[in-house]
Amino acid sequence: MNRLIFWCERPSLRACVAAFFGALVFGALIFGVLICLASVASSQPLRKSGYAIGTESCGSGDLGFPRIPIDMKAGFCAGLVASEEDHLKFPRSIIQVPGHDLFVVADMGGWGHTDGRLLLLDPHAAEGKRFKELLTAIEYPFGLAIGPDRKLYAATAETIFRFDPLADNPRSTVETIIRHLPGRRITLPDGTRLDESAHPLKQFVFDRNGRLFVNVGSHSDDCITPAPITRACAATEGASAMAAIWLFTPPSAGVFAALKPNDPDPPHAVYARGLRNSLALALHPNFPDAGYAFLQGENGRDLPDIFKPNEELNAIEQGRHYGWPYCYDLSTSSPEFKLVLQSGIYKSLCTANALYKAPFSLMPPHGAPLAMLYYHGAKFPELEGKLLVGLHGYRPTGSRVLVYDVDDHGFPRPSPAPVRYHxxxxxxxxxxxxxxxxxxxxxxxxxxxxxxxxxxxxxPQGAPVGITVAEDGAIWLVEDKNQTVIRIDRAVGDAPEPLPCDMRSQALIDELAAFVARDAQNRIRLTTLRKGLVEKHCLGCHSDFGLNAGQSDAEKDTTVLRFMLSQDGWIYPGDPASGKLRTRLRGLGAEKLMPPGGEKLPKTEPGYAGLIETADLLVAKMVPGVRMRIKSGPPQRKFFSKANKECGEMPAGKVVVVTQRSAVDKRGFSRFFRLADPYLNGECTDDDGYYIRQEFLVPVQ
Incomplete structure (x- = not known):
């Protein structure tokens, strides 16, 4: 405007008018550019916890939340209530406060943590202000339930307690009803001390008489000890057996008393045995009346085959044995316990023993059922009385929510073979x-x-854990790995088309394997990892990394590398810090440290710390090129395809492998190798290449 005034002080009216209209044109041009830039910016989808957030909502009013792109049954949609931006760390369960439109969320904090929290969620509050901390510094909070007294009960690894989430000081209302459950640190009957039991989380359910059923998970995956195994798995025997469901019976009033410091724990009975980890438990509302269902979803032992063993849906009966660790599937004997199954109380357990009760039905293998409930609510009449099961497993048979039709007593309805699943x-x-x-x-x-x-x-890949049904009939669930709370509501219109699969292609795996094969130092690193880490500490899980008897050393190396490259998010070449291989080996973040017991290995096993460094070096140097860092400045740097299509954004400081410092087909840009998936927007392909302006890259110091 100062420039316009200066021009208009001149004596020429024509000059003044020309200047005035010139300024208008200039201003309009600037305004148009700003509008264009705003439009471009707004066209880029917002992402929360890895979900693209568009303009559609799921739900209505202040219970309408951004609709997220997961493939739902027709007539249903999912809204994102909370994400990692709400400072969730590792949420594992959720339940509504009776009579209030508020929810309690158990945020475990992560494996190996003692910073678990119970949070109060107000879904009607403004975004970013929906959570309030109720209790903090809790070790492994998991189970949540409403008791017969309509109070809210919660579990840690070793205790079950009730409290008032609406009190001004919730901690002052805590009343512990059970203590000294087998938790993280246990001593086995043979005197072996474990600092981290394999399955320390406590799920629990009340029946309508106030009796309490508690999961006491197994101490290990399979209870296998050095061969030959001639004795029963000691941890599963006796009055305090693990891999079991314990029953606690309340006093005649039907409500457990609050324990004082010197009070003994209430007595318990082992209700059922041979259950590796009972995190999915469901009681029919009429249980324990005769014939009504008490169901358990069993997480089976780990075997290399992607389709073995099946997970199990068990009909729980008092005094029965459900097989672990001796049996899996319907009647398959674990070969490691062959001698145990030849005599004694477990003779022919899996095939001809009245103690054993076979699964009511098999479920998809490696699905990892972590939540199960009967749906009762007005919102979805088509689900009324049906059984919902959440599968948390990362294999292609997991990451979904199942719906079983059931009979009048709550049991799913079996069908003759073949029965196929997705x-x-x-x-x-x-x-x-x-x-x-x-x-x-x-x-x-x-x-x-x-x-x-x-x-x-x-x-991201789905990771459902806790599920609950709200008083209005909406279904709520939490994801631990993605740090979300999701609400499922009624959808209007046709269901969106399912999204395509977008995994690392076989061609890209071939290319990366060839890079390693041509680099002498990386071949040595791979062999070192395979011998010192995989074969020494990782067999028995992760499908044995695909290894088979009779393979040569070179074949073993290739098999291990291809297995790791095919896993979702394990390795991002050139960027070890973004991959799960690094975070799991180092115990970073919320997920479990791998291998089990790995926290001790740097001190007890010479050279183990060097193995972890070797893993980082293999990933960092996997792709030929120059590792360069995204220059500091704006928080995000956009990158493009050869055809100038926007492919995503990277944060400042991120490392990429530059394959062409001066791209031959895109002047002023550098070409780099495919980067970590979280930064890709899905609009480009590897064949297009990935390019960023040269001035945004600086050498890695």
């Missing part, structure tokens, strides 16, 4: 329920959430 992103999209003996009968199910595999730029 397998995500597989060459054969379905697989039949089967054991070593062939196809078997099973209870079929629908999928409330079917497609929850990772899709770059759209969503």
């Amino acid at each position: 397998v995500s992103c597989a060459a054969d999209p379905t697989h039949s329920s089967q054991t070593d003996a062939g196809e078997v009968a099973a209870a079929p199910f629908e999928e409330l959430i079917a497609g929850w595999h990772r899709v770059n730029g759209a969503r």
